[in-house]
Amino acid sequence: MPALFLLDTDVYYLLFEPDKPLSYTHLMQKIQIGTTISFYISEITSLEIHSVLGKRRRKPSKPQRHKCERQIIVGSQITRCSNTWILPSFKKLKPKVFREMQKLISDIEAQRGDIQATILKLESATIEKGRQLLIKYAASYDFRSHDALIAGSLLVAREVQGLDLTLVTSDKKFQNVLKEEAIPFYDPAKATV
Numbered sequence: 189m190p191a192l193f194l195l196d197t198d199v200y201y202l203l204f205e206p207d208k209p210l211s212y213t214h215l216m217q218k219i220q221i222g223t224t225i226s227f228y229i230s231e232i233t234s235l236e237i238h239s240v241l242g243k244r245r246r247k248p249s250k251p252q253r254h255k256c257e258r259q260i261i262v263g264s265q266i267t268r269c270s271n272t273w274i275l276p277s278f279k280k281l282k283p284k285v286f287r288e289m290q291k292l293i294s295d296i297e298a299q300r301g302d303i304q305a306t307i308l309k310l311e312s313a314t315i316e317k318g319r320q321l322l323i324k325y326a327a328s329y330d331f332r333s334h335d336a337l338i339a340g341s342l343l344v345a346r347e348v349q350g351l352d353l354t355l356v357t358s359d360k361k362f363q364n365v366l367k368e369e370a371i372p373f374y375d376p377a378k379a380t381v
Contacts, residue, residue: 190226190306191219194342196335196357197236199376200229203303204289211358214379218356225303228353230341231310232334234297245286313348314340321365330361339371
């Protein structure tokens with residue numbers, strides 16, 4: 189049986205990232221059982237991973253700058269952090285590497301090998317749950333249809349299949365909705381060893 193974690197697309201991509209960030213190590217601690225790495229993904233993630241991979245094949249990225257959102261507490265004074273963190277750029281994937289990654293995704297999703305994804309199918313109930321979440325939260329949060337379908341997949345799997353899934357995401361915007369809905373989530377980027 190797979191580990192009871194449903195990966196969003198960005199977390200799923202960590203498995204293919206050439207330069208493994210610390211969040212990869214944290215993720216592996218959750219989804220690796222012995223020599224097998226197992227997890228769930230939504231059918232929309234199974235589709236969307238090819239978009240992410242294609243983007244990496246088409247063009248290199250530029251470094252991305254983000255302002256730190258943390259607060260600094262010194263004594264009784266609270267101030268905002270003034271630092272900026274930078275996501276590094278990446279090179280365009282070579283054709284051979286791109287094809288190898290496509291093959292790896294195919295093997296993972298067909299459950300051939302030591303990395304195995306169980307795909308939760310998009311059914312009408314999943315789409316309806318996603319629609320309800322979008323109607324409820326799209327005006328309050330930057331919450332989009334792919335994330336709504338991933339959350340809908342988790343909710344339907346819990347209700348219909350009785351799977352006690354935890355969603356794995358580092359997307360802060362997505363986490364806002366998960367908190368509102370009391371959907372358990374794990375952020376491998378924030379985890380400590």
